[in-house]
Amino acid sequence: MSDEFVPLPAKIGMVSLEMGLNWHVASDCKQYLMFHAGVVAKEGVGLIMPAASGSGKSTLAAGLSYRGWQLHSDEFGLYDMNSQELVPYPRAVSLKNESIAVMRDWVSSVDDKYNEYFTEEFHGTPKGTICYMRPHKDSIDKMHVKTRPNLIILPIFDATATPEIRPITKAMAFFRLVLSSANYGDIGKDAFLAISRIIEESEVCEIIYPNLEEAVKLVEEFVEKTSESRGQL
Amino acid sequence: MPHTDSNILINVLRNPNLMTGLSTYEWNECLREAKIAGLAGRLAADAIYLDIIEQLPLKVQNTFQSNTYKSQSSTRKIKWEINRVRRAMQGNDEKLILLKGGAYIAEELKCTQGRVSVDLDVLVAKNRIDFAEEKFLAAGWEHQVENDYDQKYYREYAHELPPMVHPERYISIDVYYTILPMTSRVKPDIQKMIKDSVISLDGFYVFSKVDMLLHNVVHLFQDEEIRSSLRNLLEQHDMFTEFGQNETFWQSLVPRAVELGLTRSLYYSLHFTKLIFQTDIPENVMTEIAPYGPGALTMGLMNWMVPAVISTTLGAGGLNRWICQNGLYMRSH
Incomplete structure (x- = not known):
């Protein structure tokens, strides 16, 4: 584990706990192919959004989970190579800096009790200000319900952008999944075969968006647009 | 064997079929x-x-899949x-010898099944040590200890x-250029071990089977x-079991330990593998090594201490474990 996470002052100990959990999952759950990605599911759609930190994927996954989607994870996509399904890991969502206000706003518009879902803010952590958000109750209730992945969206946040769905090749999506995987190299051949299969069975695109609301619209639009081709799989 | 019979890990290692009947x-x-x-x-x-598995x-x-x-x-x-x-x-025009984990992997020994190695x-x-250092640094390796004190320690002691x-x-x-620190009381003749090393993976050499075992033994x-x-x-x-398939291994084991001055360590290894893992060791080898054992008092202490600390939670910890691990630490130094 990187030294910047331990030790931390007791008042931001929650952050150590989160990093410890992440570290443990990363080092001891190698039976799963792991993606650094937001993962959500709805009605047979298993959506993986691989992206680097700062792309807004955590916010987007958390945002979708308060608009009818099941949250698998905001940053730890786990894939069971035996059953070929995504495994939910709905632990508390770690919100950073500007995304804290965005999510409070987002959740408050659909739930009066939204305040209960957010922890206090932890200032001065190695990642800036952090706040934890409880996943939606439905996501927790469904934490044992797995979904087969069939949609890959690469999210790009740009505050000045015109919202747009851009086509990408399957080869590009393949490499982005490989790049986002924390244990592709450790698993080796099985990981190569798994990602090949996921890409083969998935519709893929890139979305560029200026805010959460537009991002959710683009995701829904792409889901709608691909519903027929997904149905044929 | 009061200490080890109650240890679940040791029991399962002795008889892996027990895994099918374990409670949560x-x-x-x-x-x-x-x-x-x-x-x-x-x-x-x-x-x-x-x-x-199923x-x-x-x-x-x-968990097993993850570890595999x-x-x-x-x-x-x-x-x-x-x-x-x-x-x-x-x-480099002289032998480059893989030690320990690297050698076991190169030779695909049974003990590498499920093993994790973190270094080589x-x-x-x-006389090739400076040459090796130059070559490694030129190829992009970096020193892990930078401060002068630690560097001096490595270079002098x-x-x-x-x-x-x-x-x-x-x-x-x-x-390495030899197998034990300069400060160790035991000084096996490394030239003999280098001379008897055998060709292995990728042009590297490894110690002969007996020396490979003795190196592990003296290390522990x-x-x-x-x-x-x-x-x-x-x-x-594992090595006794695997190498022991060949009769010449048992014939040369004790004489080689005598030649290299490693008999006491070998005595302990034969004694404790047999005690803890019920290793199948020929009676004549036990007889052959017997004269090289310690006195009754030391042996009594070792029989008490080694099983108490060899696993992690054996002997339920506490004072017993503390005395044993510190006693053994002093013995080794």
């Missing part, structure tokens, strides 16, 4: 100990070998590192170069704390 409570204890001892991957390998609880299967991937990737990385070392050392140890002749690591691969490499009983060294002792058990 026993699994918790067994996997916790196995993980600390670096033997979770070994249990997984045993279960795969016996084809009992009879185990699902969470155990998951870990071990396979570690083996792959070590093999690649061996390849990189070969390349870095081009122009090699040995060169003493240790039997190796200060450890180096390649910044892109994270595997630490230790370059002379150089290390015995605490939490179950994995080492199990490797010795």
Whole structure:
């Protein structure tokens, strides 16, 4: 584990706990192919959004989970190579800096009790200000319900952008999944075969968006647009 | 054997078929100990070998799958590192010898099943040590200890170069010129061991089977704390079992230990592998090594202390364990 996470002052100990959990999952759950990605599911759609930190994927996954989607994870996509399904890991969502206000706003518009879902803010952590958000109750209730992945969206946040769905090749999506995987190299051949299969069975695109609301619209639009081709799989 | 019979990890290592009948409570204890001892991957390998994986609880299967991937990737990385070392050392005209884990992997020994190695140890002749350091640094390896005090310690008292690591691969490499520290009381003749080494993977050499075993043995009983060294002792058990298929191994074992001055360590290894893992060792070898054992008092102490600390939670900890591990630490130094 990187030294910047331990030790931390007791008042931001929650952050150590989160990093410890992440570290443990990363080092001891190698039976799963792991993606650094937001993962959500709805009605047979298993959506993986691989992206680097700062792309807004955590916010987007958390945002979708308060608009009818099941949250698998905001940053730890786990894939069971035996059953070929995504495994939910709905632990508390770690919100950073500007995304804290965005999510409070987002959740408050659909739930009066939204305040209960957010922890206090932890200032001065190695990642800036952090706040934890409880996943939606439905996501927790469904934490044992797995979904087969069939949609890959690469999210790009740009505050000045015109919202747009851009086509990408399957080869590009393949490499982005490989790049986002924390244990592709450790698993080796099985990981190569798994990602090949996921890409083969998935519709893929890139979305560029200026805010959460537009991002959710683009995701829904792409889901709608691909519903027929997904149905044929 | 009061200490070891109640240890669940040791019982399962002795008889891996026991895995099919463990309760959740026993699994918790067994996997916790196995993980600390670096033997979770070994249990997984045993279960795969016996084809009992599907009879185990699902969470155990998951853990075993995780550990199997870990071990396979570690083996792959070590093999690649061996390849990189070969390349870095081009122009070297003397034997380059793989030690310990690297040698076991190169020779595909049974004890590498499920094993995780995090570093690579090699040995060169003493007059090639500066050459080796130059070559490694030129090929991109970096020193892991930078401060003058530690550098001085390695160069004056240790039997190796200060450890180096390649910044892109994270595997630490230790370059030795003999197998025990300069300060050790025992000084085996390394020239004899180098002379008898045999060709192995990728043009590297490894010690002969007997020397490979003796090196592991002396490492555990002379150089290390015995605490939490179950994995080492199990490797010795595996090597006795694997090498012992060949009668000449048993014939040359004790004479070689005499020649190198490593009889006391070998005595302990034969005694404790037999005691803890019920290793199948020919009676005549036990008779042959018997004169090299310690006095009754020391043997009594060792029989009390070694089983108490070799695993991680044996003897329920507390004062007993504290005395044993510190007593053994002093003995080794």
